[in-house]
Amino acid sequence: xxxxxxxxxxxSASVGDRVTITCQASQDISNYLNWYQQxxxxxxxVLIYAASNLxxxxxxxxxxxxxxxxxxxxxxxxxPEDFAIYYCQQYNDFSxxxxxxxxxx
Amino acid sequence: QVQLQESGPGLxxxxxxxxxxxxxxxxxxxxxxxxxxWIRQHPGKGLECIGYIYYIGYTYYNPSLKxxxxxxxxxxxxxxxxxxxSVTAADTAVYYCxxxxxxxxxxxxxxxxxxxxxxxx
Numbered sequence: 001x002x003x004x005x006x007x008x009x010x011x012s013a014s015v016g017d018r019v020t021i022t023c024q025a026s027q028d029i030s031n032y033l034n035w036y037q038q039x040x041x042x043x044x045x046v047l048i049y050a051a052s053n054l055x056x057x058x059x060x061x062x063x064x065x066x067x068x069x070x071x072x073x074x075x076x077x078x079x080p081e082d083f084a085i086y087y088c089q090q091y092n093d094f095s096x097x098x099x100x101x102x103x104x105x
Numbered sequence: 106q107v108q109l110q111e112s113g114p115g116l117x118x119x120x121x122x123x124x125x126x127x128x129x130x131x132x133x134x135x136x137x138x139x140x141x142x143w144i145r146q147h148p149g150k151g152l153e154c155i156g157y158i159y160y161i162g163y164t165y166y167n168p169s170l171k172x173x174x175x176x177x178x179x180x181x182x183x184x185x186x187x188x189x190x191s192v193t194a195a196d197t198a199v200y201y202c203x204x205x206x207x208x209x210x211x212x213x214x215x216x217x218x219x220x221x222x223x224x225x226x
Contacts, residue, residue, distance in 0.1 A: 001168070034212045043201055043216035044152065050210045087152060091211045094165065097152040 002026050002090050006098035013103060019075040021101045023088035028068050032092040035064055035073045038100075039084045047086075048073065078103070107131040109202050109217035117196075119226045123189040126179075127202030127217060134183055135160050140205040141185045142213065143176065145198040153198075157205060158185055192224045 003026040013019050023033065031051040036044035046055045048064035051071060061076040075082055083105060088098040113125035127141070134141055140157040147153075156166035158176040166174045175188040189196060199221050203213040 032211075036213075043203075043219055044213070045216075046212050046214060049212040053210070055212075055214075089152075089212075094167070095154040095205075097154075099151045 002029060002093050002096055004088055004090055004096055004098035006086075006088055006101050008101060009099060010102040010104065012105065013078050014105070015078055015080055017078045019078050019082075019103060021073045021086055021088075021103075023066075023071040023073070023098050025069045025071075025090055025092075029090045029092035031067045032090055033064075033066065033071050034089045034091065035062075036087045036089060036097075037082075037084045038087065044087060075103075107204065107215045109204065109215055111200060111202050111217045111220040113200075113220060113222070115221060116223050116225055117192055119193055119224055120191055123187070123192050123196060123200075123222055123224075125187045125200055125202075125220065125222070126184050127186070128182070128184045129204075130183070132204065132215075134178055134185055135180050137161075138207060140207045140211075141176075141178070142203045142205050143187045144201045144203055144213070144216075146201070146219070147195075147198045155187065155189075155200075159207065194224050194226070196222070197224045198222065 005024045033051045035048040038044040052064045063074050085100045108130045110128045117123045142157040143155040158164045173190045199219040201219045202217045204215045
């Protein structure tokens with residue numbers, strides 16, 4: 001099965017910071033990669049699909065890039081509501097999630 | 106507005122069967138546009154896909170859980186179900202049902218709120 005490795009596992013940042021999270025796949029997954037945001041006690045919410053496509057209603061400060069085995073999620077200017085856990089998910093072979101990145105103040 | 110809602114016991118005894126149902130509103134589980142999926146999250150941990158069922162009854166289960174899982178559809182009530190047999194403490198988790206787009210780009214676009222299931226000895 002395909003393993004997804006996220007880094008860092010956690011980070012501290014301030015409002016207005018630019019934040020980058022990376023996700024590495026154990027094999028080539030083309031662009032079959034999504035990003036989700038999860039807040040405490042809530043279900044995850046999709047932010048980016050197919051590596052670089054912004055889901056409707058998601059603020060444009062979120063962006064995704066990458067293909068093959070290396071992917072990034074960038075938040076251009078961190079807002080208070082962005083403090084959460086972020087997960088990548090591959091769907092090239094069934095579906096597996098990365099271990100998550102906690103973004104904290 | 107699509108909504109999914111999980112229901113089922115919050116406590117299951119070890120070695121017994123965990124049974125959950127997901128009621129869907131605002132969309133039809135008989136549509137071929139989506140997979141109907143179960144995902145779980147162990148306390149304080151990441152997300153694990155359990156498997157999915159398609160409107161024709163086709164299922165795909167996580168190989169790590171295969172042999173213990175059964176998923177089924179109930180089109181008359183627009184809901185789908187999960188049964189996980191021979192549970193242990195390792196099956197304690199929040200269980201989510203979700204809808205996944207089935208063609209081209211695939212992602213989970215709607216989720217239930219999640220239900221915590223604890224396995225007791």
